[in-house]
Amino acid sequence: MRKPVLLPLLALILLHVVVLFAGFFSPYDPAAQYRDMPFAPPTRMHFFDGAGEFHLRPCVFRWRADPGAADVYGEDRRRCYSVRFLVSGAQYRIAGLWRSRLHLFGVEEPATVFLMGTDEYGRDQLTRLLFGAQISLVAGPVAAALALAFGTTLGALAGYYGRWFDEALMGAAELFLALPWLYLLLAARAFLPLHLDTRRAFLVLICLLGALGWARPARLVRGVVLSAKEREYVLAARSFGATDLYLLGRHVLPQTRGLLLTQASLLIPHYILAEVTMSFLGLGVSEPDASWGLMLAGLKQYHAMVAHWWMWIPAVLLVPVFLAYYALAQAIGGIEDPRLKRPV
Amino acid sequence: MLSFALFELAPGDYFDELRLNPAVSSQTISTLRQRHGLDAAMPLRYVRWLGSVLSGDWGISVAYNTAAAPLIWQRAGNTLLLTASAAFFAWAIALPLGIWAAAGRRWRGISVTLLTVTLVAVPEVLIVLLLMLLASEFRAVPLGGMHLAVPGTALMLSALPVFVAHIRTAIAEVLDLPFITAARANGVPRLRLLIRHALPAAANPLITLLGLSIGMLLSSGLLVEAIVGWPGLGRLLFEAILERDLYVVVGAVMLSAVLLIAGSLIADLLLYAADPRIREES
Numbered sequence: 001m002r003k004p005v006l007l008p009l010l011a012l013i014l015l016h017v018v019v020l021f022a023g024f025f026s027p028y029d030p031a032a033q034y035r036d037m038p039f040a041p042p043t044r045m046h047f048f049d050g051a052g053e054f055h056l057r058p059c060v061f062r063w064r065a066d067p068g069a070a071d072v073y074g075e076d077r078r079r080c081y082s083v084r085f086l087v088s089g090a091q092y093r094i095a096g097l098w099r100s101r102l103h104l105f106g107v108e109e110p111a112t113v114f115l116m117g118t119d120e121y122g123r124d125q126l127t128r129l130l131f132g133a134q135i136s137l138v139a140g141p142v143a144a145a146l147a148l149a150f151g152t153t154l155g156a157l158a159g160y161y162g163r164w165f166d167e168a169l170m171g172a173a174e175l176f177l178a179l180p181w182l183y184l185l186l187a188a189r190a191f192l193p194l195h196l197d198t199r200r201a202f203l204v205l206i207c208l209l210g211a212l213g214w215a216r217p218a219r220l221v222r223g224v225v226l227s228a229k230e231r232e233y234v235l236a237a238r239s240f241g242a243t244d245l246y247l248l249g250r251h252v253l254p255q256t257r258g259l260l261l262t263q264a265s266l267l268i269p270h271y272i273l274a275e276v277t278m279s280f281l282g283l284g285v286s287e288p289d290a291s292w293g294l295m296l297a298g299l300k301q302y303h304a305m306v307a308h309w310w311m312w313i314p315a316v317l318l319v320p321v322f323l324a325y326y327a328l329a330q331a332i333g334g335i336e337d338p339r340l341k342r343p344v
Numbered sequence: 345m346l347s348f349a350l351f352e353l354a355p356g357d358y359f360d361e362l363r364l365n366p367a368v369s370s371q372t373i374s375t376l377r378q379r380h381g382l383d384a385a386m387p388l389r390y391v392r393w394l395g396s397v398l399s400g401d402w403g404i405s406v407a408y409n410t411a412a413a414p415l416i417w418q419r420a421g422n423t424l425l426l427t428a429s430a431a432f433f434a435w436a437i438a439l440p441l442g443i444w445a446a447a448g449r450r451w452r453g454i455s456v457t458l459l460t461v462t463l464v465a466v467p468e469v470l471i472v473l474l475l476m477l478l479a480s481e482f483r484a485v486p487l488g489g490m491h492l493a494v495p496g497t498a499l500m501l502s503a504l505p506v507f508v509a510h511i512r513t514a515i516a517e518v519l520d521l522p523f524i525t526a527a528r529a530n531g532v533p534r535l536r537l538l539i540r541h542a543l544p545a546a547a548n549p550l551i552t553l554l555g556l557s558i559g560m561l562l563s564s565g566l567l568v569e570a571i572v573g574w575p576g577l578g579r580l581l582f583e584a585i586l587e588r589d590l591y592v593v594v595g596a597v598m599l600s601a602v603l604l605i606a607g608s609l610i611a612d613l614l615l616y617a618a619d620p621r622i623r624e625e626s
Contacts, residue, residue: 182563183581183600190585190593273467277567280469281582299473300571306480315470322465 004331008324015321019137022130023092027106027113030131031288032090034112034122037063039071039308042117049080058083062111071307081111117310119298125310132290132314135198136279137321139206140272144264146210147271151217152253152260158218159225160248170222173215184212185274189283198289205284209271217263221256228255258332265329269322276318292318412591416580420599423569423576427561429492430499434507435554437500442511443538446519456512460505468564472498472571495565495572502564503557510553514546521545547618555611559604 018025034040045058059080066072087106093099107113116125158166176184188208196204228234234251242250278284279293287294292314299305299312445456475494518524519542527541566578573579577596584592616622 179597179601180559180562180566180604182566183578183597186566186581186585187593187597190588269465276467276469281567281570283585293469296469296473302480305473305477312470312473315467315473318467318470319462319465322467323461326461326465 005328008327008331011324012321012328015133015324016137019130019133021094022127022134023094023100024102025104026124026127026130027089027103028124028127029090029092030123030128030290032123032127034118034124036065037073037112037114037118037122038120039304040073040112040114040118040122041308042310043112043114044075045083046080050077055080055082060107060111060113081107083107083113116313117308119295119311120301120304125295125313128290128295129292129314129317132292132295135202135285135290136272136275136292136314139202139209139275140268140270141264143206143209143213143271143274144267146206147213147267148217148260148264150210150214152221152256154214155218155221156225156248156253156256159222160229160244160252166222169218173219176212176215181212182274182277185209185278186283188212189278195286198285201285205275205278209274213267213271217260217267220259220263224256224259225252228252261332262329265325265332269325272318272321276314412595416577416592416595416599419575419577419580419596420603422574423562423565423578424603426492426495426499426569426574426576427558427565430496430503430565431557431561433496434500434503438504438507438511442508443515443543445508445512446515447534447538453512453516456508460508463501463505468498468502468567469571471501472568476572495568495574498568498572499561499565502568503561506560507553507557511546511550514549515542518542518546544618548615551611551614551618554614555608558607562600562603 040063043060043063045060047056047058048054049059050061059082061075061077061080063073064076066074083105084107085105087103088101089103089106091099091101105113112124114124114126116129118124119128154169158169179187185208188211189204192204229247229252231251234247237247237251275284275291276293276296279291280296281293282297285291285294295311295314299315304311441456445452472494475498479494515538523545524537524542527537532541562578565576566581568574569576569578570582577600581593581596581600583589584596
């Protein structure tokens with residue numbers, strides 16, 4: 001029974017660890033530009049150098065721009081530059097706290113290693129993908145936590161105390177659910193200045209998602225609380241003189257655990273997508289910082305879309321991430337569903 | 345009301361952007377503001393605005409320099425066309441697929457689940473961009489402009505998995521009921537059993553889904569419109585936000601809510617017509 005949870009959970013944890021140490025796994029600084037190499041294709045690793053000799057250590061050739069056509073590159077096979085591991089390079093921070101210069105791999109200048117190619121400014125896509133994930137993949141869980149915290153608090157209060165508060169709150173929830181969510185998000189985004197620096201844009205987006213997303217979890221939590229507070233053991237505890245706070249925390253809210261976990265694994269991919277969409281539309285994170293939506297915005301240019309397949313990588317990578325979250329939601333739903341656990 | 349309140353908090357309006365333009369004097373700007381009624385106090389403006397909305401005047405689009413209402417209505421018509429055709433095709437595909445998956449052996453259910461889960465996990469951005477790529481590679485359909493093929497298919501694909509999953513569950517639940525077993529024992533042919541007996545019994549949740557799907561389609565449609573360039577409500581809203589065009593934003597959001605509520609109202613009425621139990625209750 002535990003197995004279906006473990007697999008997606010491990011995959012997601014692994015992903016987030018890699019993203020946390022983005023600086024270590026990426027060879028460059030996310031804003032570093034190689035202006036002479038826009039839209040360079042992914043660098044190929046070779047085990048045979050230009051003379052055809054075998055090396056265990058992989059090496060790369062430099063890209064040489066084709067003088068005849070724009071954004072066309074060929075390998076300069078005169079010298080094969082060895083790829084070095086655990087090298088010192090551009091400075092970065094881990095979780096915004098610890099500084100480091102250590103990179104998993106790199107190659108000596110003037111050669112470059114772009115495992116996923118470069119974008120229009122000649123910035124390394126792999127580096128930007130990893131640093132962008134620090135925004136795109138983190139926005140989802142944080143915003144979901146905010147929305148669920150809001151929703152649970154309000155829903156529990158409404159369900160537990162009922163009366164006018166319940167009616168007012170459910171009316172408000174109705175109002176929030178009556179608007180298509182993307183329209184609501186855009187309308188709310190409209191009341192903030194258009195151009196924000198990345199840190200603020202990120203905070204704004206998270207707070208908006210959290211503040212607009214409370215309605216559905218609040219309704220669901222309210223339903224669970226309504227039925228839970230009528231149970232006999234709650235009545236018994238109350239007759240022993242338990243306070244409201246104790247009852248809520250000890251007997252009522254634990255009932256919502258399964259619901260909240262399932263909601264979280266459904267909301268997170270939803271909010272990841274919301275961040276990607278907003279940044280893609282130019283209303284989220286702005287240059288020079290990276291976010292997956294912002295990287296995809298490059299695809300709005302026709303030639304980037306058609307000619308440079310590596311520009312699609314962020315969008316394609318979203319698919320396994322979402323699949324992992326949905327698998328998690330399914331598995332949690334299966335475990336936490338009381339009908340499966342305890343046939344009453 | 346919510347949308348108006350949100351926009352009231354917005355720092356600056358369309359004319360702030362004008363101020364940056366040295367060719368426009370501050371005198372002109374204050375005259376313009378006065379003409380558009382942007383200099384009054386907030387509550388006064390709200391009352392004025394509410395009154396005018398009810399009488400059909402939705403304010404003025406400063407960016408297009410026309411009345412906002414006809415602009416919004418015209419765009420809403422395009423959105424409705426896109427949404428309705430996408431919804432129609434999504435239902436046309438999802439209904440047989442969902443029934444087929446529910447009625448057969450396990451492998452059918454599993455294969456359809458795999459398909460829907462994969463489709464759900466593909467972000468809309470990717471669907472739209474891939475379709476545009478395909479369209480441009482094969483030059484089969486014109487890109488951009490008013491051609492329905494790319495935006496319609498994209499929207500259809502984004503709604504399809506949800507529909508299929510719901511239809512499949514609804515039908516599967518009905519197929520477990522005793523009256524189906526009885527009908528089968530009476531020798532009702534398989535296809536007739538599914539379409540005449542199971543489908544009407546499963547209609548309730550499906551009609552509810554029809555109402556709920558409007559909001560979903562509108563939200564996905566916004567993104568599709570913005571990327572493909574379909575001149576609909578979503579794209580209008582997106583552009584109006586970038587241009588700080590107050591009345592258009594408010595009007596577009598309001599109309600999207602109206603469309604959504606109209607959708608659930610229609611679903612309720614259909615439910616009323618389809619289910620005698622609900623008629624009995626009321």
